Amino acid sequence: MSSLYDVQGALAKGRFRFARRHLGALDGMRVLEIGCGGGWNLLPFADAGCAVRGYDYDEEYLHEGSKRGLDLRMGGLSAALAANEKADLILLSHVLEHFLDPQETLHQIRSLLTDKGVLFVEVPNLFAIRDRLMRSLQGVHTYTFVPRTLERLMNRAGWGRVALNPVIQSLWRPASAREPAPWPVDESLARETQRFLLRWQDAHPLLSRMRAVGERLGAAAATIGLLD
Numbered sequence: 094m095s096s097l098y099d100v101q102g103a104l105a106k107g108r109f110r111f112a113r114r115h116l117g118a119l120d121g122m123r124v125l126e127i128g129c130g131g132g133w134n135l136l137p138f139a140d141a142g143c144a145v146r147g148y149d150y151d152e153e154y155l156h157e158g159s160k161r162g163l164d165l166r167m168g169g170l171s172a173a174l175a176a177n178e179k180a181d182l183i184l185l186s187h188v189l190e191h192f193l194d195p196q197e198t199l200h201q202i203r204s205l206l207t208d209k210g211v212l213f214v215e216v217p218n219l220f221a222i223r224d225r226l227m228r229s230l231q232g233v234h235t236y237t238f239v240p241r242t243l244e245r246l247m248n249r250a251g252w253g254r255v256a257l258n259p260v261i262q263s264l265w266r267p268a269s270a271r272e273p274a275p276w277p278v279d280e281s282l283a284r285e286t287q288r289f290l291l292r293w294q295d296a297h298p299l300l301s302r303m304r305a306v307g308e309r310l311g312a313a314a315a316t317i318g319l320l321d
Contacts, residue, residue, distance in 0.1 A: 111256070132158030195250075215262045
């Protein structure tokens with residue numbers, strides 16, 4: 094478990110630096126993470142003087158994080174909502190892509206923020222994963238994103254961008270939601286996605302014959318279309 098904390102801890106410091114670069118001083122902030130794992134993302138915030146709390150379903154991770162002095166609790170978004178949590182910064186790191194209805198999830202999260210609160214969202218970028226494509230197209234990811242599709246989803250759910258980088262680390266503040274309407278078809282993005290998947294398939298011809306692989310590639314293309 095300690096080696097996992099070493100690996101995840103290095104990534105967590107990058108997320109912390111991203112938030113500090115765009116938000117300024119963080120000390121004294123209340124930071125809440127949904128899907129916190131062992132709390133590695135919360136550690137640098139705690140070290141910076143923030144009051145942190147996390148929710149997750151993995152008992153082993155929660156136990157390890159608690160041993161490091163973190164306030165970690167069993168449950169997910171529903172548990173945080175039931176507890177009437179309020180935070181200045183909410184972290185969703187590699188979590189949003191797992192929800193069945195991310196737009197509704199983003200609506201619910203608004204109630205957990207303070208008046209000037211900010212939401213951090215990080216999701217895998219389909220176009221950045223390259224040789225790690227199959228690891229990204231796993232069965233537990235409901236949606237696949239690129240920066241453009243994440244921003245459209247966030248805008249539609251009533252969030253305004255503070256910062257967004259190519260890795261798809263991002264910060265958002267509540268804004269006015271757009272009027273519900275059918276998702277527009279972005280033909281240029283659809284073609285770009287198709288070219289990306291075909292290049293990957295050509296580079297791995299044996300894998301493309303596997304049924305599971307074909308299903309994952311098809312799901313990736315389909316979800317890109319749904320979100321655009």
